[in-house]
Amino acid sequence: MPEPKVTDVGSPAGASAVRYENxxxxxxxxxxxxxxxxxxxxxxxxxxxxxxxxxxxxxTAMRLVNRTVELSExxxxxxxxxxxxxxxxxxxxxxxxxxxxxxxxxxxxxxxxIATVPQLLGWKxxxxxxRTVELLELIGLDPxxxxxxxxxxxxxxQQRAGVARxxxxxxxxxxxxxxxxxxxxIARERLQNEFLRLQxxxxxxxxxxxxxxxxxxxxxxxxxxxxxxGRVAQYATPAELLMAPADDFVEDFVGADRALKRLALMRxxxxxxxxxxxxxxxxxxxxxxxxxxxAEVPYPLxxxxxxxxxxxxxxxxxxxxxxxxxxxxPLGPLLDLDDVMRDxxxxxxxxxxxxxxxxxxxxxxxxxxxxxxxxxxxSSPKARTEEHGAVERPHD
Amino acid sequence: xIGVLLPHPVLASVEGAIExxxxxxxxxxxxxxTVGGLDQVIELTLTQLELTVLALALSLIVALPxxxxxxxxxxxxxxxxxxxxxxxxxxELALIAFMAALIGVGILNLTxxxxxxxxxxxxxxxxxxxxQVDRATVDAAxxxxxxxxxxLRKVEIPLxxxxxxxxxxxxxxxxVATATIAPLAGVxxxxxxxxxxxxxxxxxxxAGAIVVALLALVLEFSLAGLQRLLTARGLKVSxx
Amino acid sequence: xxxxxxxxxxxxxxxxxxxxxxxxxxxxxxxxxxFCFDWAKENIGRYETPSVQHVELVLISVLLGFAxxxxxxxxxxxxxxxxxxxxxxTGVLYTIPSLAFFFLLLPITGRGRDTAIIxxxxxxxxxxxxxxxxxxxxxxxxxxxxxxxMGLTERQILWKVELPLAAPEIFAGLQIATxxxxxxxxxxxxxxxxxxxxxxxxxxxxKTNIIxxxxxxxxxxxxxxxxxxxxxxxxxxxxxxxAA
Numbered sequence: 001m002p003e004p005k006v007t008d009v010g011s012p013a014g015a016s017a018v019r020y021e022n023x024x025x026x027x028x029x030x031x032x033x034x035x036x037x038x039x040x041x042x043x044x045x046x047x048x049x050x051x052x053x054x055x056x057x058x059x060t061a062m063r064l065v066n067r068t069v070e071l072s073e074x075x076x077x078x079x080x081x082x083x084x085x086x087x088x089x090x091x092x093x094x095x096x097x098x099x100x101x102x103x104x105x106x107x108x109x110x111x112x113x114i115a116t117v118p119q120l121l122g123w124k125x126x127x128x129x130x131r132t133v134e135l136l137e138l139i140g141l142d143p144x145x146x147x148x149x150x151x152x153x154x155x156x157x158q159q160r161a162g163v164a165r166x167x168x169x170x171x172x173x174x175x176x177x178x179x180x181x182x183x184x185x186i187a188r189e190r191l192q193n194e195f196l197r198l199q200x201x202x203x204x205x206x207x208x209x210x211x212x213x214x215x216x217x218x219x220x221x222x223x224x225x226x227x228x229x230g231r232v233a234q235y236a237t238p239a240e241l242l243m244a245p246a247d248d249f250v251e252d253f254v255g256a257d258r259a260l261k262r263l264a265l266m267r268x269x270x271x272x273x274x275x276x277x278x279x280x281x282x283x284x285x286x287x288x289x290x291x292x293x294x295a296e297v298p299y300p301l302x303x304x305x306x307x308x309x310x311x312x313x314x315x316x317x318x319x320x321x322x323x324x325x326x327x328x329x330p331l332g333p334l335l336d337l338d339d340v341m342r343d344x345x346x347x348x349x350x351x352x353x354x355x356x357x358x359x360x361x362x363x364x365x366x367x368x369x370x371x372x373x374x375x376x377x378x379s380s381p382k383a384r385t386e387e388h389g390a391v392e393r394p395h396d
Numbered sequence: 397x398i399g400v401l402l403p404h405p406v407l408a409s410v411e412g413a414i415e416x417x418x419x420x421x422x423x424x425x426x427x428x429x430t431v432g433g434l435d436q437v438i439e440l441t442l443t444q445l446e447l448t449v450l451a452l453a454l455s456l457i458v459a460l461p462x463x464x465x466x467x468x469x470x471x472x473x474x475x476x477x478x479x480x481x482x483x484x485x486x487x488e489l490a491l492i493a494f495m496a497a498l499i500g501v502g503i504l505n506l507t508x509x510x511x512x513x514x515x516x517x518x519x520x521x522x523x524x525x526x527x528q529v530d531r532a533t534v535d536a537a538x539x540x541x542x543x544x545x546x547x548l549r550k551v552e553i554p555l556x557x558x559x560x561x562x563x564x565x566x567x568x569x570x571x572v573a574t575a576t577i578a579p580l581a582g583v584x585x586x587x588x589x590x591x592x593x594x595x596x597x598x599x600x601x602x603a604g605a606i607v608v609a610l611l612a613l614v615l616e617f618s619l620a621g622l623q624r625l626l627t628a629r630g631l632k633v634s635x636x
Numbered sequence: 637x638x639x640x641x642x643x644x645x646x647x648x649x650x651x652x653x654x655x656x657x658x659x660x661x662x663x664x665x666x667x668x669x670x671f672c673f674d675w676a677k678e679n680i681g682r683y684e685t686p687s688v689q690h691v692e693l694v695l696i697s698v699l700l701g702f703a704x705x706x707x708x709x710x711x712x713x714x715x716x717x718x719x720x721x722x723x724x725x726t727g728v729l730y731t732i733p734s735l736a737f738f739f740l741l742l743p744i745t746g747r748g749r750d751t752a753i754i755x756x757x758x759x760x761x762x763x764x765x766x767x768x769x770x771x772x773x774x775x776x777x778x779x780x781x782x783x784x785x786m787g788l789t790e791r792q793i794l795w796k797v798e799l800p801l802a803a804p805e806i807f808a809g810l811q812i813a814t815x816x817x818x819x820x821x822x823x824x825x826x827x828x829x830x831x832x833x834x835x836x837x838x839x840x841x842x843k844t845n846i847i848x849x850x851x852x853x854x855x856x857x858x859x860x861x862x863x864x865x866x867x868x869x870x871x872x873x874x875x876x877x878x879a880a
Contacts, residue, residue: 068785093787103782107800107874117786149874165786175785409743484815485857487822489833490850493840573733577823580840590739591826605739609732616731 015205016079016172018042023064024073025057025230034060035230037074042222044079045203049220051210052253057230058209062175065207066095078173093117096166096174096204100181102158104150110136110161111146117169135164140194156187163195167202174206180215192218213254217242217264225250238265259378263342268335268358271377273367276301276355279313283323288313297355297368302327307364309334309357334359337366345374413602421599431596437586437607443503444585444611447575448568450507455514455567463522467556468548476523483516488574496581506583510574514567521563525556554628561623568619572612586611664844672844680848682835687852689830693821694860697753698814701760706806708761709768710794719769726762734759734820738827752829756821760813767809771802804875807868811861818857822849 019042025035035057042048050058063069064076067088076083083091104113111132118128136143139160150158159179166174180188196219199206210216216223217238224235227249234246242258242265245251255261277291279300288300300313302323311327333351335344335358348356348371360366415421420433466472495509529552537551553560576587589596589604596604664672705726712718732740737755745751775798783793799806825833832849839845869876 066785068781089787089789091787092785097782097785099778099782099785101778103776103778105779105783105797107872120787149877151874152877406743481815481861484812485819485854485861487819487832487850487853489822489836490846490853493836494843494846494850497841497843497846569731569733573735576733576735587735590735601739602743605736608736609740612731612733612736613728
């Protein structure tokens with residue numbers, strides 16, 4: 001993906017903090033409040049995920065921010081200003097809004113959809129056009145798709161368009177209600193990754209609603225686990241949540257596989273990799289055998305002149321005088337330093353390999369990963385420190 | 397009370413018309429002939445009713461099987477829709493006149509003419525109603541082991557009742573309206589009061605209009621009631 | 637074949653028509669031919685005025701009916717409790733045969749074009765009203781949710797989102813109403829409203845005449861129907877794109 005460039009076209013501060021103060025929503029005739037005296041603070045530039053079982057009030061709570069649901073009691077403050085004091089329509093034009101079914105206007109082109117809020121705000125035509133092009137690039141859509149109608153786009157493309165539309169007027173806050181829920185898992189993962197990359201660049205304040213705890217852990221800087229009535233059982237970073245669930249409800253919700261879930265928070269680069277002895281084509285096998293003696297990994301790795309891994313060498317390969325061009329064993333799974341640890345483990349297990357070569361961004365060998373390394377790391381005291389768990393999400 | 401709402405001459409006219417319906421009368425207007433009265437009104441009403449029912453029956457016999465069949469198979473959409481559109485464009489006056497000139501006068505001949513008006517809405521709506529039944533439901537029925545006819549009878553038709561009846565009611569309205577001008581082709585229906593105003597007088601004209609309107613409304617309500625009877629309970633609940 | 641009563645039933649307007657015809661030598665009328673091309677060629681000009689009257693009747697009635705029905709539908713879209721009574725009300729107007737309707741209006745509005753127009757408009761109300769309501773109801777709620785959440789006012793949502801998306805349905809109703817009105821307007825002659833019913837009624841047993849007048853009516857209906865269809869396609873480019 002090309003390096004995203006963002007011109008700050010909107011307000012001076014790119015994002016605002018959101019604070020719920022005893023926010024309550026009661027639907028007429030119901031004794032139970034849908035959202036009961038919610039107190040929550042989302043810092044500017046942070047992704048706060050509201051997660052919980054169906055009907056717990058997370059969506060209602062999100063909608064209190066842009067007044068698509070009106071407060072019964074209490075208040076919601078954006079950047080210190082109460083939402084109650086704003087005209088709802090004007091307020092919403094400053095807040096990005098993404099819903100699960102996207103809701104793109106079928107009768108307008110993608111470009112026209114994206115231009116909706118800027119037009120409402122009275123932007124000049126050139127500015128709108130420039131912004132639209134910029135956003136399409138940012139969101140990973142071919143600019144020519146701007147002229148198409150929503151019905152002509154795939155589900156994933158429609159979702160991207162929906163996010164672009166929400167970002168168009170450079171809002172202070174983004175509300176996202178299960179935005180990736182209606183897409184197939186493969187496209188969903190891709191979209192999640194791209195959104196994270198985007199967020200690292202533009203740093204909006206995001207309120208993200210999901211019922212999927214794995215998505216919450218992946219996307220959130222902080223997560224609010226809610227129970228019935230919008231009551232927050234725990235509001236913490238993903239690592240805290242996984243390592244120290246506040247009560248049984250949270251623990252059940254997070255799931256029994258907490259340890260494995262932590263792997264989703266790490267990258268391969270976070271761990272100390274082993275080194276394999278490297279061999280080049282035509283090298284004397286005697287040299288290679290010498291390296292093997294003290295190596296961490298008992299198999300030599302064939303690399304090319306650029307130090308890119310090509311395959312593993314077997315005993316038979318080493319029987320010759322010089323290292324052959326084509327190794328006996330295939331390379332097997334090739335991992336990337338940037339890979340999420342959980343995915344790396346999955347690849348290892350699937351490839352039925354004991355060791356997997358890890359390459360850097362340019363394809364050059366960086367080390368070797370094995371299941372042993374991972375499990376050692378998980379049980380080490382180093383893994384338990386909060387600092388290591390709260391990993392910053394790296395970008396390209 | 398009504399006198400307050402309507403200007404007085406209108407009220408007088410309505411009064412006169414109602415009198416016309418119930419008591420035979422004669423006057424200078426009618427040239428001394430005795431016209432009106434319940435017997436005559438009932439006679440013409442029955443003739444119109446007979447014509448309507450016959451034409452509707454004929455339309456149903458012709459259009460329903462074809463429409464249901466095509467809709468079930470999902471073919472002939474263009475044909476069905478086109479016929480539906482064409483039917484709407486037929487000018488009633490021309491139809492009556494032309495058919496009378498072509499095949500002669502008399503109730504049976506006129507029935508055929510009116511059926512020409514009744515077939516298009518029934519055919520088109522039967523097609524659309526059946527065709528629009530959720531494919532998944534039909535697949536499920538087929539999967540259970542229903543024969544095609546059973547699917548039509550037990551699944552598609554019940555689900556298509558609203559659309560079907562919309563077509564039947566449309567056909568009825570068109571037929572009743574055209575049966576009104578049947579006197580032009582020699583069959584005396586309530587339209588005679590209206591068309592031959594010089595024979596029956598103004599009271600007669602208004603009386604005719606009122607009775608025709610009532611007849612149409614009664615038929616419409618009857619069909620609506622029949623539809624409600626035939627609509628499965630599950631559907632009724634959802635369309636609340 | 638024709639009864640004396642039939643000829644006696646011809647009104648004043650038609651009398652002149654018939655007198656004129658009988659003064660010329662018309663072998664065509666005497667024979668029972670289906671269609672006399674010669675007569676048609678000679679006399680096609682007679683149909684000009686009725687045709688123009690007919691077009692006027694239809695256009696005015698449909699536009700009036702559309703204006704009223706559309707306004708009612710917008711009202712009922714906002715205030716849902718209005719929907720059942722309006723549907724029933726327009727339904728009654730639709731059920732009453734136009735001929736009867738002309739004469740029910742007679743005491744109030746008298747003979748003439750106005751009566752015909754009122755009755756014809758009343759007939760179009762239900763289909764236009766119902767199609768507009770249904771069209772608006774069929775707008776996906778997610779689209780409305782997104783529009784509201786983005787900051788469009790209720791008015792903006794109605795005019796920029798809901799109505800454009802309901803346009804196909806509304807136009808379908810307009811199309812049906814127009815075609816039906818062309819057909820029914822042949823009866824306007826009974827109310828003294830002119831139109832193509834005039835020549836038909838006057839020469840009711842003359843096949844060529846019926847074919848010409850009826851044919852013009854059908855062609856008119858087809859033309860207007862296609863025109864509306866064309867306008868609808870022009871106004872809804874996104875539907876074409878989706879089908880592609």
